[in-house]
Amino acid sequence: MKLVIGNRRYSSWSLRGWLACKQSGLPFNVEVVPLFGPDWDTKRTTMASIAPSAGKVPLLWDADGVIWDSLAILEYLADRVGRDRFWPTQPAAAGLARAIVAEMHSGFGALRAALPFNLGRDRSRASLDHAVIADIDRVLTLWAEARARFGQGGPYLFGTFGAADIAFAPVALRLISYRIALPGFAQAYVDALNEHAWIAQWRADAAEEPWRIAGYETFESNDA
Numbered sequence: 001m002k003l004v005i006g007n008r009r010y011s012s013w014s015l016r017g018w019l020a021c022k023q024s025g026l027p028f029n030v031e032v033v034p035l036f037g038p039d040w041d042t043k044r045t046t047m048a049s050i051a052p053s054a055g056k057v058p059l060l061w062d063a064d065g066v067i068w069d070s071l072a073i074l075e076y077l078a079d080r081v082g083r084d085r086f087w088p089t090q091p092a093a094a095g096l097a098r099a100i101v102a103e104m105h106s107g108f109g110a111l112r113a114a115l116p117f118n119l120g121r122d123r124s125r126a127s128l129d130h131a132v133i134a135d136i137d138r139v140l141t142l143w144a145e146a147r148a149r150f151g152q153g154g155p156y157l158f159g160t161f162g163a164a165d166i167a168f169a170p171v172a173l174r175l176i177s178y179r180i181a182l183p184g185f186a187q188a189y190v191d192a193l194n195e196h197a198w199i200a201q202w203r204a205d206a207a208e209e210p211w212r213i214a215g216y217e218t219f220e221s222n223d224a
Contacts, residue, residue: 001028003073004049006035006057008206010216012117012170015202016070017058019166022198023086024077033057034211071105074163086163093150093158100142100157101167108171111135115174118216119206126178139171140186147185155192169193 003021005014021028033050035057037043044055053059053068060067060076067076078086088094110131128136146157146164153159157168172190175182182190193199 001026002031002049002061003028004031004033004057004059004061006033007209007211007213008032008202009119009209009211010117010213011035011057012174013056013070014058015170015173016166017060017073018202019169019198020070020074020077020086020163021060023161023163023166024081025085026077026081028060032209036213036215037211071101071167074166078163086166088150088158088162090150096146096150097158097162097164100146101163103142104139104167104171108135108139111139111171111174115178116216117170117174118177119173119203120217121177123177123179126180128180136175136180139168140183143168143186143189147189155189157189161196165193169199173199 001021003017005011005018008014018030031049033043033047040055043050045051047055049061050057050059052066056068058068058070058073060073062076067073074086088097110129114128114132115126143157150158154161156162157164172193174180175190176194
């Protein structure tokens with residue numbers, strides 16, 4: 001398999017796709033496509049590896065097939081290796097996990113817009129408007145329910161690392177980058193994700209990449 005991703009420094013969706021591939025245990029190669037360069041409008045529709053999704057990443061190529069969208073990739077891999085590797089086996093836990101992953105996948109627009117994903121950010125504290133605070137509060141509510149009801153088996157949302165943690169890992173890294181104050185249970189979860197070996201590998205690889213996107217590096221509208 002080949003996973004096509006964008007710049008690790010900025011692409012939260014790519015991180016989700018990559019974590020899904022790691023969680024599958026299947027061998028895969030990675031192709032990094034630098035996003036938003038001067039020829040991006042042409043490249044996104046003509047470059048063979050990303051043309052099927054019109055330049056959106058990640059994409060997973062498997063033999064002659066291609067899957068894009070991070071959640072679709074996760075589900076495809078779960079079908080290949082067994083859904084128990086990604087989702088809780090208990091029906092109530094599995095239902096909650098699917099619900100919060102779907103909500104993360106389609107929502108939280110204010111948080112995404114106000115706190116762009118940038119692993120190289122200096123971690124200065126950010127000021128937050130009401131919409132962003134509401135999104136963060138909703139994230140914390142979801143985390144609290146998952147941890148309280150089903151998190152007894154380990155430090156992750158449903159105890160062991162799985163689909164829900166893959167979905168929320170970029171949010172956790174955003175909260176670190178913008179120094180968002182968290183209650184103790186949430187800080188412990190964020191710390192557990194940040195200390196995961198795969199996250200450490202992603203951070204290290206991101207630090208080695210030479211590309212910078214000016215708009216992300218100069219984003220200051222919500223900085224304190």
